Amino acid sequence: MVELILLQPEDRERFIKDNQWAFRYGALAEFGKRNDQFEEGNEIIARQTIENCIDQGTAYRIWQNGQKAGGGRCKY
Template identity: 60%
Template sequence: MKKVGLEPLKADDKERFILDNQEAFRYGATEEFGMRDDHFEENGEIISHTTIEKAIIEGNAYRILCDGEIAGGAVVRINGDKGDLDLLFVSPHIHSKGIGYAAWCEIEQMYPQVKVWETVTPYFEKRNIHFYVNRCGFHIVEFFNSHHPDPNDPDTQADNLMNDGMFRFEKRMN
């Protein structure tokens, strides 16, 4: 059985973390749309360097390790008993091995004070939707799109990925 753990992101690994995150989300978009996609924030990336860097600065960033090797990453923000899962990704080369779920369980254990977790994912990320709902126990509670923009995200006012559709998920802890 593989050992999955989390370690705080090191400053000298930030750029690699960003590139790894972009690779994981680009993989999902390419699987869904092929190379004809127009769902990218910048230069062929689903999530911009700036967006990921902002999440790292504002949250707690971790590397997901599997048997001591880098397998992905996560960023969470905690405010009292509310937790936001800003990013969670596993390298597309090792999907479907339980690594993401094991990492999520580690996050839950690290922050037992959190009563409600929240995250979002694009409408086309079927793997993510399955993961959050069927594996991790989240519920879809809102669908942001051009007719219902996210009131807390000024970027959704622009013509971008968010207006195409983002699911918001919540998980209430017992």
């Protein structure tokens, strides 16, 4: 069973880190090496980009079978 659960304030920091990891993993898996598409240090997506998404929209965690799955989902 897959559910979208509204992001809770106490999960915000982990959500940001999980999304950065997911973007970094996906880009490196796809391209196989670092490139000049990094927004911030070694991150494909900057912390500020994710925070803007959370603050200006509605952020959800993806849960599957009662456990967090993926890097999250942000919807404007």
